[in-house]
Amino acid sequence: MRNVVALRKLLLPGALSAVAALLAGCSSAGGPPPLGDGGSGGRACTPASQVGKPVLMALFDLNNDGTGPVTITRVRLPGAQGMAMTEAWLLPLRSGPQLGVGLPYPPVTSPLWPDRVPAPGAVIRPGQDLSLVFGVLRTTAASGNSDGPTITYTAGGTTYTLREHVSLAVTPTNCT
Amino acid sequence: MPGQRRPGTLTDPARLERLRQGLAGYTGLSAERKSMSGISPGNYQGTRMRILRRIGVISLRSSRWPTRFAVPTALAMAIAAIGMVLGPGVPAMASVKPHFFSWKPGTAMPAIPAGYHVVALPSSKVLAQLKPGQNLPVSQISDSAAFRAKAASLAAARDNEPVNLELVPNGPPNCHIGDSFIADLGYSWANVGESFSEIPNVEQGFQYSVTQSQSTTFGVGLSVSGDVGSFSYSGTTTTSTDRTGIVTFPRETGVINNAWGTTFEIGKFRYTDSCLPTDDYYYIEPYEWTTGAKVTHPTSVPALSASNCRSFAKGSSFQANSSNALTIAHGYDVKGGTTVNEGFTGSAQTGYSTNAQVGFTFNQAGYLCGNNAPPPDAGVYVAHA
Numbered sequence: 106m107r108n109v110v111a112l113r114k115l116l117l118p119g120a121l122s123a124v125a126a127l128l129a130g131c132s133s134a135g136g137p138p139p140l141g142d143g144g145s146g147g148r149a150c151t152p153a154s155q156v157g158k159p160v161l162m163a164l165f166d167l168n169n170d171g172t173g174p175v176t177i178t179r180v181r182l183p184g185a186q187g188m189a190m191t192e193a194w195l196l197p198l199r200s201g202p203q204l205g206v207g208l209p210y211p212p213v214t215s216p217l218w219p220d221r222v223p224a225p226g227a228v229i230r231p232g233q234d235l236s237l238v239f240g241v242l243r244t245t246a247a248s249g250n251s252d253g254p255t256i257t258y259t260a261g262g263t264t265y266t267l268r269e270h271v272s273l274a275v276t277p278t279n280c281t
Numbered sequence: 282m283p284g285q286r287r288p289g290t291l292t293d294p295a296r297l298e299r300l301r302q303g304l305a306g307y308t309g310l311s312a313e314r315k316s317m318s319g320i321s322p323g324n325y326q327g328t329r330m331r332i333l334r335r336i337g338v339i340s341l342r343s344s345r346w347p348t349r350f351a352v353p354t355a356l357a358m359a360i361a362a363i364g365m366v367l368g369p370g371v372p373a374m375a376s377v378k379p380h381f382f383s384w385k386p387g388t389a390m391p392a393i394p395a396g397y398h399v400v401a402l403p404s405s406k407v408l409a410q411l412k413p414g415q416n417l418p419v420s421q422i423s424d425s426a427a428f429r430a431k432a433a434s435l436a437a438a439r440d441n442e443p444v445n446l447e448l449v450p451n452g453p454p455n456c457h458i459g460d461s462f463i464a465d466l467g468y469s470w471a472n473v474g475e476s477f478s479e480i481p482n483v484e485q486g487f488q489y490s491v492t493q494s495q496s497t498t499f500g501v502g503l504s505v506s507g508d509v510g511s512f513s514y515s516g517t518t519t520t521s522t523d524r525t526g527i528v529t530f531p532r533e534t535g536v537i538n539n540a541w542g543t544t545f546e547i548g549k550f551r552y553t554d555s556c557l558p559t560d561d562y563y564y565i566e567p568y569e570w571t572t573g574a575k576v577t578h579p580t581s582v583p584a585l586s587a588s589n590c591r592s593f594a595k596g597s598s599f600q601a602n603s604s605n606a607l608t609i610a611h612g613y614d615v616k617g618g619t620t621v622n623e624g625f626t627g628s629a630q631t632g633y634s635t636n637a638q639v640g641f642t643f644n645q646a647g648y649l650c651g652n653n654a655p656p657p658d659a660g661v662y663v664a665h666a
Contacts, residue, residue: 144657144658145601145602145657145658145659146601146602146657147599147600147601147602147638147656147657148598148599148600148602149597149598149599149600149657150597150598150599151594151596151597152594152595152596152597160594161594163591164591164656164657166655198588199588200587200588201587201588202587202588202590202591202592202648202650203588203590203591203592203655204591204592205591205592205593205594205648205649205656206591206592206593206594206597206599207592207593207594207595207596207597208592208594270657271657276596278596279595279596279642279644280596280597280598280642281598281642
């Protein structure tokens, strides 16, 4: 009798996992989003000594893993408090060290800066990997922060929103 | 000859190839492991299958007869609809057990040798969706003509995807399968993270928090005999632990390489299958987190590619909390000292998730480089000039 009870307890989870597995198989028909799922998480902080003066944020790459072109429609900073972003650009990646966090914005000394294109409306070809570059600025005397940027784009007639998982912060002095 | 007793033994290339072919659908699924408090023999019996990665291939454990009682009839038929049809009349393959193989609907159907039955596993498409540790829906195929007819008609309505099958010998109705705790081997320091700086004015910090599903994956030592010195690496385990907490390590500043360590209790276990006693083996693995914090200093820095580096201005900082860390080959020792000497060194890999965070504060301008990708997607980070 004890074994029967144990089996009954185990019967439902087993059935549910089987059904879930079957359903998951069905839902994958559309394939993954071409620009991925936002990758790894974390937090990036940069000093921005003057209110309203942007500094560079070039931490995110957009890689089109799909089979068709991707068109960016919008880039924004959700949940921003005490900070804002400039317009966003796409730049080619270079073979050496990449742009990063906290340099003056715009990064006019970068040899790739003349090759920038505005992110909204930009097309990323299949297999192409581009750097998302924008400035971040404090809007108040205190520190500001936001969630990771979201990138809205279309591919194959479908609209996607990519949420980067690295939150951002700007501080009047050094980050801790 | 002990080596010939290992489950899925690698000493038999032909058998290994059959296993690989038969298990092609499972590739990519990682192990879900047990702990002393996790799996008792009864957990396996009469229920489902779990996927365990062992000795370079994936082996499947199942109880035998009880599987037919674990899957409701309707569900079993639904699974059969993927294309599981069996029938007599083609050469048998009775010399290897357990025997995994794929069968493509529309081809000659494999025979069920006398004294054997077949367990049918989900299609590769379904298996690809399974999460690590998720139970496999399986069904046991009987030799009834009615069942074959029904399954054949269902299979015909589906695609012709190969079906994964396991041939198993008929056994007594209550095989006793499970893992038993043999001995506590003491505690070992385990390196659960690494970070590096090659420039002086950079601070490194590390925090390790343990939940019951913490994210350190350890190498497992396996031995048929269980004798000292006989354990060898055979896959990985993600340890479940009853103890939870957070360790914040002291920050390290300057040109320094850091390996962040904490302690785990190490256990020796034995896997037994009363229906297949030749499959019995011993294994060693960490089974409980026992806290502690110690920083050691590796001598070498991971190889870097400049294109995996990003500039960071003076005063900026970066914290990674969701990457897959590099596997640390020398993760923990079971070679004496605080442990019994079993002559084994295991690996460790901790993902930077909510369970582990590595941080860099740049008090001078520099670059942060990843070992395999630029920040924030790397496994290990190096602050670089």
